[in-house]
Amino acid sequence: MMDERLERSFFARPARQVAAELLGKRLVRLVNGRRLAGIIVETEAYCDAAEPDLACHGDRANQGKPTPRTAVMFGPAGVAYVYFTYGMHWMFNIVTGQPGEANAVLIRALEPVEGIEQMMVNRNGRSHRQLTNGPAKLAQALAIDKSLNGANLCTPDGVIWLESTLAVLPEAIATGPRIGLGQTPEPWLSIPWRYWLRDNPYVSKP
């Protein structure tokens, strides 16, 4: 049905598959009883299944073993992995795959659809187009911070979850290299594990 919440089984698959299928889904955040929501238009997969991925925090740090920061990535799917970077930004990821694998999907951009007024407040009055067209922007718009790290996205009484929507046609999905990987070696630097909705104006880097 249209508005069903995505269950753990949806997330408990390889990150690339989940990243592609999350396009078009609705991310919902409940704040003070108010829904803030957007359609996912851009994602990136990290550590697809058990393949090594030197761009992934889980594989890069501590010889691929969990650290305090990356621990939730190694746990069950359908859980939020939220981390802090550049001294000021929060990034929202969804844990995928199987326990023991550091699988996750980064949500990079949304098209805002509900609670837009509140998102504008959270984003210091920025324009509609600038509310959620980037990973740190959408976290700020949806009031996502470290308090949501480890949050269960599949529980009925949660404050953040995903809802199914109309299916996206395969032709509407574009792919390319992931953004901002810095010193990451090849082949991971160029591997096309970024997914977005073609021609959507809310994609961070068209």
Next chain:
DNA sequence: AGCACGATTAACT
């Protein structure tokens, strides 16, 4: 205990 750097953004020239 100290250090280099990051799944970025916004404000510059």
Next chain:
DNA sequence: GTTAATCGTGCTC
């Protein structure tokens, strides 16, 4: 196109 902002994390000493 360039760069400052800003601090938790993980690695080295």
